[in-house]
Amino acid sequence: MKNAAMLRCLLAIGFIGAASAARSDGAGDPTPFASTDGQYFDKAGNPTFKIEKDGTVDWYTFIGYRMYGANCLQCHGPDALGSSYAPSLVDSLKSLTTQQALGAIIGGKRDVTASQDLVMPTFGENKNVMCYLNPIYVYLRARSDGALGRERPTKHEDKPADWDKTIDACFS
Ligand code: HEC
Numbered sequence: 001m002k003n004a005a006m007l008r009c010l011l012a013i014g015f016i017g018a019a020s021a022a023r024s025d026g027a028g029d030p031t032p033f034a035s036t037d038g039q040y041f042d043k044a045g046n047p048t049f050k051i052e053k054d055g056t057v058d059w060y061t062f063i064g065y066r067m068y069g070a071n072c073l074q075c076h077g078p079d080a081l082g083s084s085y086a087p088s089l090v091d092s093l094k095s096l097t098t099q100q101a102l103g104a105i106i107g108g109k110r111d112v113t114a115s116q117d118l119v120m121p122t123f124g125e126n127k128n129v130m131c132y133l134n135p136i137y138v139y140l141r142a143r144s145d146g147a148l149g150r151e152r153p154t155k156h157e158d159k160p161a162d163w164d165k166t167i168d169a170c171f172s
Contacts, residue, residue: 026096030145038160039134046098047134049142055155059163061148062156064139067132071123079150080143085118093144101137105129131170 030048032040038059042048050058068080075086082088093101108122123129129136142148 024094025141025145026093026100027098027141030141030147037162038157040138047138047141049138049145049147050157051142051147055151055153057142057148057153057156058138059157059160060135060138061142062135062153063132064135064137065148065153067129067136068139071126071129072136075120080140086120089140090144093140098137101140102133105133105136127171131167 027046027048028042028044030042032048032050033043034041035050040048040050040058040060047060049061051061068076072080072089075083076089077083077086080089082091096104104120106122106124108124109120111118139148
């Protein structure tokens, strides 16, 4: 698959993925059901994480941790636990569907009240985020589900064969 097409496809999967309201995961049951090129999907087709008992994480969760740190941590806090400025995404993903979470990242969000003006930036044009959208999402999903603790993930699955090519194409 061409890489631009692949990115569009990843986005489409995120948007189409049905979301049943589970109590603790707005995207429903996170159990991996299918996988392609190192990426896992749940039964509803939403991107999900895969974490072994020995702590080995899937590649997307591993990369998502790093890209969260580079792009989101300054507002949403270490380990996605929130800050005085931005909400805890560990909490948010307990109720947000995949579509809602990705929609907030791509399109931004603004909550203006008399006492505050909170702005979630629009990342739709930011390749540092868009090229890693699904990794960031599955990292947050793993944090929100309690599958990944506050530790830095160290053991991870191998880099998918096409990974570098896909990312290069996304940035070009
Ligand atoms: C400049 C600060 C800032 C940065 C950087 C930032 N956010 Fe946000 N984000 C916010 C604020 C503030 C809100 C709450 C906006 C609101 O309530 O309308 C928010 C809301 C969200 C929401 C919706 C939460 C909900 O409960 O509805 C998601 C999802 C989210 N951010 C994900 C991310 C991700 C992923 C990144 C990194 C790619 C990121 N944010 C980077 C400030 C930021």
